[in-house]
Amino acid sequence: MNIQQPSYPPELVTILDWIRYSISAFYQAGIFFGHGTDNEWDEASSLVFQAINLPLDMPTVRQEALYNTHVTEAEKQLMADWLQQRVELQKPLPYITHQAWFAGMPFYVDERVLIPRSPIAELILQGFTPYLNHEPKRILDLCTGGGCIAIALANQFPDSMVDAADIDADALDVASMNIHEYQLEEQVIPLLSDLFLGLKGERYDLIVSNPPYVDAHDMADLPAEFHHEPEHALAAGEDGLDLVEIMLQQAPDYMSDGAWLFVEVGNSEVHIASRFAGLQLTWCELSQGGSGIFAIQKETLVTYWRDKN
Template sequence: MNEAQITPEILNEAINELETINDWLRFSASQFSQAGLFFGHGTDNAWDEAVSLILPSLHLPIDMPRDVISSKLITSEKQQLAALIEARINHRTPVPYLTNQAWFASLPFYVDERVLVPRSPFAELINNRFSTWLEDGKPTNRILDMCTGSGCIAIALAKAFPSAQVDAVDISYEALEVADFNIHEHMESDRVFPIQSDVFSGVPGQKYDLIIANPPYVDAEDMADLPDEFHHEPELGLASGDDGLDVTRTILAEAAEHLTDNGLLFVEVGNSMVHMEAIYPNMPFTWLEFENGGIGVFVLTKEELVAHI
């Protein structure tokens, strides 16, 4: 058995000897550290990873009273936790796929392996209602969320801009099933509309005040080096050609005709931002900085796109 895995013997011993929620939190955190897991789907350390797995799996809130963690678990609960810990360590399954829950912009969302786990810095922009960029009273009546995945960005946008209609487009029918579920769970089906679309193909002639695009942007080199956890995510949502910018090229080429006169385009390209200046040396990208971490998001106006594409 590989040292990075957990054995049935250790799990059975845990079921027999560990009694409280706190016991299982401590045990799972220790095992996660020992196994050398990669933390990149909502946490960055073994303890927070344990909390995000154990508590939701017991239908308990992350911020529950501290005295509750001394509560004893029944055998079936311990068996359930042991199975989840085994899946996290031996199969490198990200916690949000085990709990079917991820948080984005302070909102909970259902996720499974049909969609990426939400982690975009767009959450900070949405929570701030794109301050600086929209402070001049620019209208936000129509918004497009490009490559919506779970629908988390589209739904968060609808919450932030309660008078706006949001089109949530994705090439994947499976992803749109998840998005549609989340849209109904958040009671936004009257303003957020899931649309199957290969970039702009599904919204011909439509114009938007705000286009938010979080396309696949992982280049071939980074795809080859991704930790095992990321291989549970749909490759369609990650890979985008040798330089990671195949979809972004199409977005830049076609976005202007889908923006209103004062419209804005925000695009996340992550680490592939290193390729952008070489491909578009004259494009006046404004690269955004985030207080909560994150890189590779630029903004362009319609006027800038028209002038340089």
Template sequence: MIEKRESPVHELLSIRDYLRWATSRFNSEGLFFGHGTDNAWDEAVQLIMLSLHLPWDSPPDLLNARLTSDERRHLVHVIERRINERIPAPYITGTAWFAGLAFHVDNRVLVPRSPLAETIAQEFQPWLASYPHRILDLCTGSGCIGIACAHTFTDAEVVLSDISADAIEVAQSNIERHHLEDQVRAVESDLFAGLQGEVFDLIVSNPPYVNAEDLASMPAEFQAEPALALGSGADGLDFTRRLLSEARQHLSDNGLLVVEVGNSWPALEATFPGVPFTWLEFEQGGHGIFVLTAEQLDLHRAELA
């Protein structure tokens, strides 16, 4: 018989009380952190402050504020959900942050976490040869990468593309959230099938790239995300191979292709040993993102076909 845990609602009164309690529970229950945080305290801050509709960086004195009974019950509920269901905190709060911007997320899309945020802030320098007037965010999910690009390149037209109709709905909601309807549009497309005849100066993609072995062993929190956006065959490169064979047709002569393949980067280099992938380095952590110019794609067309 499973012992029912007594609710702490009558003992925990302040925001600080709940932050401490949640942190202890998260540590004792062995949760995995990898969707915007990397430790129990930061996870508790994200979950609790957003659940209370408060900024995560609120003044420290606010943490001593006492909560209403309804607020206390709600916090116990969301903390227990995080523990029992093993779902990422942003799916509970409905909000994730990327490149300093807030995005709506739910289980139709991945939780934003790409190190590409750092590259976008640097305007893709020194690899981007000229201002990108047309940008494609391929496999857009929530739309976070493309929308961050739109904030950085304010005169650019940005297209968000995804094979998932559900993801396109989420991306469209984020276009509207950031009031970018005149600059950004969302298109349902399997790779370039729905973008025939369109050419871009910058193509950025965070496609599915997890290999079968890694996918099977991922923590439960990742299993809550859409499998379509994670797995890509035995070596994680099914989609990326297609992308590399077709990208040049949709890239301008001075264009740049930027693709995230994560832990599948050794398999990619082994598959295309003659292709001069440039692997980006990140001050804030991350790996497995390459850039190729249109010229490089031309020079290695036969190998990539």
């Protein structure tokens, strides 16, 4: 889709002018939020502050002190360009700015990877309390994408070794960029692997995965913003659990004794009971929003598949 060179009213001179103008544009266009923000004000503030190179984690009182300061002509042009892409192309803001936040950390993103938004971040920052009784030494982030979960895990467990596995070489290129940015090349290892296929002989104390899990019904109803993301990183069959079933079958062979597996399945949680009747999963309680993450230990999985077969 071709878009014309953006223009903007000359009356827009301050930071607050541009935030207000962006909010109005978002309302008029009816855009969808869900890639880092959930409302017009936060989205507009994020766009404007990134365009003028101010940190998003600046304390609110300092942000407010800057609202009536003037912006430069170059900054105006950049804000107008980003706003046009956000509204006319309905492109998620992190793909425009190439920055997304996860677990309190900024990451590079582009359209080779999903934009991180998983509630797994809360579990990481809590050290997976109360599930883990000791710090894991070997960790696997399965379906790592841009490497955000793997890097957040390494940050939380600094004495661990983390494998970041994905089937998509392009996604692993982005993961490698983020690993380099955080100087974690000795701790976080990107690995090309179709689920566990490339991990023969490995054993992990903790496996975390945010795999493709969107079912066919939800894929058909996704807002336009989600169509900028790689489809293969979202869709996973009629009930969204095709990859999850393979993971649950194969995971015990890659888990140390007492190891935990955490998997996000989102809205496809509703299909779990029919797909895996009798499987005793623990659904994680989240205080910061989100749902659809289950936890299960190796021994429970071994017993389930033994009895089922």
